[in-house]
Amino acid sequence: MLWIIGIVLVVLLIVGPSAWVKFTLKRYAADRPDLPGTGGELATHLVKRFELSEVKIEATQEGRDHFDYGQHVVRLSPSVLNGRSLTAVAVAAHEVGHAIAHEKKEKIARLSTRYLPLAHGLRRVTAGLLLGWPLISVMLHLPYAVPLHALVVGLSGLLAVLVQVVILPEEWDASFNKALPLLREGHYIPQEDLPKVKKILTACAMTYVAAALIKVLLVWRWFKR
DSSP states (O other): OHHHHHHHHHHHHHHHHHHHHHHHHHHTOSOOTTSSSOHHHHHHHHHHHTTOTTOEEEEOOTTOOEEETTTTEEEEOHHHHSOOSHHHHHHHHHHHHHHHHHHTTOGGGHHHHHHHHHHHHHHHHHHHHHHHHHHHHHHTTOOOOHHHHHHHHHHHHHHHHHHHHHHHHHHHIIIIIIIHHHHHHTTOSOGGGHHHHHHHHHHHHHHHHHHHHHHHHHHHHHHHO
């Protein structure tokens, strides 16, 4: 009985953050005609305001909003790029916040350039170990053992989560040192909506950690089958 409770608690800890992030972003995605513009228009305005001459604004797949520091591109999903909602303007401001930090070469921006490639690498390693462990066992003349396979894959997945946690201060900076002051001081949103925007920006900061946790759960479910 105790092990069942333990599994349930682990699943809740893993799924909870991701579910909360999605719920929060969707909750405040309703159209707001009273806002001065769309997320894309705000992003374009901020890029010009901060003279980020090399930064471009592009569309991407839904839910894939990010700043590509390698190509100097702020990529926004259609609902953010064309949406006039609290979620749209907050997400756009968050991603431009990353662009500001990187283009101005702030110290906080070094976290992602240093550790994000590592996180991507660990995810690829996890996927490779998940599918290729039997072949690896044959090549190395190791007896195939499901518990050992699960342990190795699980550890690599947890390392990917830890890397995302290391990058979290940069996400927090983009939300609360960049986006929130810009939205508050620029009068892009009504003052009474600030508490809602803070929730959205918290969700933005936690997106990658939540996604990494979900990947750990998917690995566990794969072994359970």
